[in-house]
Amino acid sequence: MLELRNVSKKVGNTFHINDVSLKLEKGSLNVLLGPTLSGKTSLMRLMAGLDKPTSGDILMDGASVVKTPVQKRNIAMVYQQFINYPGFTVYENIASPLRVAGVDKVSIDKKVREAAELMKLSPYLDRGVLYLSGGQQQRTALARALVKGAELVLLDEPLANLDYKLREELRIELPRIFAETGAIFVYATTEPQEALLLGGDTATLHEGRITQFGQTIDVHNNPSDLVTAQTFSDPPMNVIPMQKQGAQFAFSQGKVDCPEDLSGLSDGSYSIGIRPHHLMLSEPKQSSVKVVAPVSTSEIAGSETFVHVAFDDIKLVILTHGVHRVDIGEQIQVYMDPAKFFIFDGENKLISAPKTGAA
Amino acid sequence: MDKTYNNKAWLLVIPVFLLVALSAIIPIMTVVNYSVQDTFGGNKFFWVGTEWFTDVLRSERFHDALGRNLLFSFIILCIEIPLGILIALSMPKKGIWVPICLVLMALPLLIPWNVVGTIWQIFGRADIGLLGHTMAALGIDYNYSSNVFDAWATIIIMDVWHWTSLVVLLCYAGLVSIPEAYYQAARIDGASKWSVFRYIQLPKMQGVLIIAFLLRFMDSFMIYTEPFVLTGGGPGNSTTFLSIDLVKQAIGQFDLGPAAAMSLVYQLIVLLVCYVFFTVMSNVGTDKPEVEE
Structure with a gap:
């Protein structure tokens, strides 16, 4: 088990990692999810022992490893770039950690x-490793990590430089292959989709802090605060500030009935988060509230269309299935179902998330 | 199918054609022209065929000079390449020392050949030169104008001082382009410093090393100014390299035919050696798998 206790890493005056505590079990798959510069790589470097924490302790099976040099820790790491010994064949590359170990x-x-x-x-x-395709080079690096039989396997966005098809393939294979070795498996990614596909547990990172750690699906469905919800939503979660007045939430364009189980909530300001695919362009059957706003952009991606609208300094992204033609500047109606609301309080803590099954 | 022919396109090729013709083809053809003819002045030329080439290739003088050139280039490469790599490895990778080191490294490259020659000529003199005087004071018999070894040593040190920087800068460029992740990966593997150098840095520097090798070979093989300024080819003929001999023949003795033949042979040797170097070095470590740690 790898345990991080209040680990911080300060470089100059900025915290790259700020008071992180984590417990990672043997044989577990852990995803570090966060945008670029959120501290994923810094955290991995600390876990690996490439950097020493400014404060806090890192324990492996109960014993502190902060002072153990990296080469004695039995870890393996794979990077976004394809890192292999350039002059070696594939065979020699995979064999290299074993040869060092004698x-x-x-x-x-x-x-x-x-x-x-x-x-x-x-x-x-x-074959010489430089004469392989990118995917094969990265698989060589992964094989090198695998063969080492490390206790801790750190993968830092390993699939980011691969093409779509290979990414999908490896994303499915990797957790399975590494699970068999019983190692603690840590996988950093910027993509919420990837975290969901990998499953396991997810820690969301924001500005060097872990905002939430738990089962991936739970973190996705019940983000503890607004920042986590935004980290774990791609395209970003839409946020509309609303005022609760009695049994209704009000905002500039109208009012919507408060879900029944929240009737006890005190009046005041709340942030309403709603995922892009929960916004609708056609009026649904269930109770909903309508926003009328001009279209600022529309993008067609594969079989989906992203429509961006803006009203009162609030930007919304709507994800709809199918290819739709929407003219820029056109006034459109956007419908929201209160059952799909994430409700955050004045401190941006989650109060209520949509019921699972409805997500 | 109708094709449109537009001869105006040729106009676009003309500048390049003229440039290459003026800078390379015409001068070389003039030399070729001299190399197959003899002249007794008065602008009269007689066809001699390959006689000059045969002469040059059989002449002991040419063989000796060629031998000196090869030895000189060999020594230069043996010193400058490893030294350049070593200095590049020990240079800082970040911080304010980087620009300072780079500027210091680049300084010798800015000095013209004949100035380098003059600097060392005076530096090494026993009467007024710091080096020569110090050596004499220490009781070391150092005199580049009478001792063959001293003459060679001085020219080699001059060249090393002048041109190692080039190798350093090239290697440094190769080193800083290696992503940090390689070093991390090596640390995680527990690779030794030597392994990092041998299996990461050296292969990653291969490209720039080929360039450094070729540049330093060509340049040292064509050495002229330094021995010309320092010793004028002496003592005896001991520092008479091909280029110095060539100039003696062409301008000193005005033997244009043999000199032309010699310069063509000279050029062919440079081309040939460079070609062999390039082919060999580009293939190093690519096809043959290495089976060891």
Whole structure:
């Protein structure tokens, strides 16, 4: 088990990592989710032992490893860039950690071939690694991490530089392959979609802090605060400030009935978050509230259309299925279902999330 | 199908054609012209065929000078390449020392060849030069104009002082382009400093090293100014390199035919060696897998 206790990393006057506490179990899959510069890589470097924390403690199976140099920690790391020994063949690259560890030739050969088989590299073992495609190079790096039998495997956006097809393939295979080794598996990504596809547990990072850590699906469905919700939503969650007055939420364009179970909520200002795919362009059957706003942009992505509208300094993104033609400047009606509201209080803490199943 | 022919396109090629013709083809053809003819003055030329080439290739003088050139280039490469790599490795990667080091490194490159020659010529003199005087005071018999070893040593040190910076700058450029993640990965693997150098830095520097190698070979093989200023080719013929010999023949003795033949052979040697270097070095470590740690 890897445990981080109130770990901070300060560089100059800025906190790259601010008071992070985490417990990662053996054989678990953990996703670090956060935008660029949120501290994912810094946190991984601390976990790996490449950097020392400014304060706090890092424990492996109960013993502090802060003072243990990185090469003695039995970890493996894979990066966004494809990092291999440039002059080596695939075989030699995969074998390199074993050779450093002084494993005998026969076991090396066996392990290398097994790892190559899992990573579908068997036909390329004798090739120079620079003569492979990007996907094969990254699979070589992954095989090197796998063969090491490390206790802690850190993957820092390993699929970001690969094309879409390979990404999908590896995203499914990776957790399965590494789960069998029983290692603590940490996977950093900027993409909420990727976190959801990987499953396991997710820690959302924002400006060097962990905003929430829990089962991926729980963090997604019940983000503890607005920042987490925004981190875990792509395209970003729409936020509309509303005033609760009695049994209704009011905002500049109208009023909407407060969900029944929240009738006890005190009056005041709230932030309403609503995911882009919960906004609708046609009037639904259930109770809903309407916003009329001009279109500022519309993008067609595959079989979906993103429509951006703006009113009163509030920008909304609507995700609709199918390819729609929407003219810029056109006034359109956007419908919101209060059942899909994330309600955050004045301190941006979550009060209520949409019922699961409805999400 | 109708094709449109537009001869105006040729106009666009003319500038390049003229430039190449004036800068390369015409001068070389003049040399070729000299190399197959003899003249006794009065602008009269006689066809001699390949006689000059045969002469040059058989002449002991040419063989000796060629031998000196090869030895000189070999020594230069053996010193400047490893030294350049070593200095590049020990240079800082970030901070305010980077620009300072780079400027200091670039300084010798800005000094013209003949100035370098003059600096060392005076520096090494026993009567007024700091180096020569110090050596004499220490009881070391150092005299580049009478001792062959001293002459060679001085020219080699001059060249190392002048041109190692070039290798350093090239290697440094190669080193800083290696992503930080490589070093991290190596640390995680527990790779030694030597392994990092041998299996990461050196392969990553391969491209720039080929360039450094070729540039330093060509340049040292064509050395002229430094020995010309320092010793004039002496003592004896000990620092008479091909270029110095060539100038003696062409301008000193006005043997245009043999000199032309010699310069063509000279050029072919440079081309050939560079081609071989390039081919060999580009293939190093690419096809043959290395089976060791």
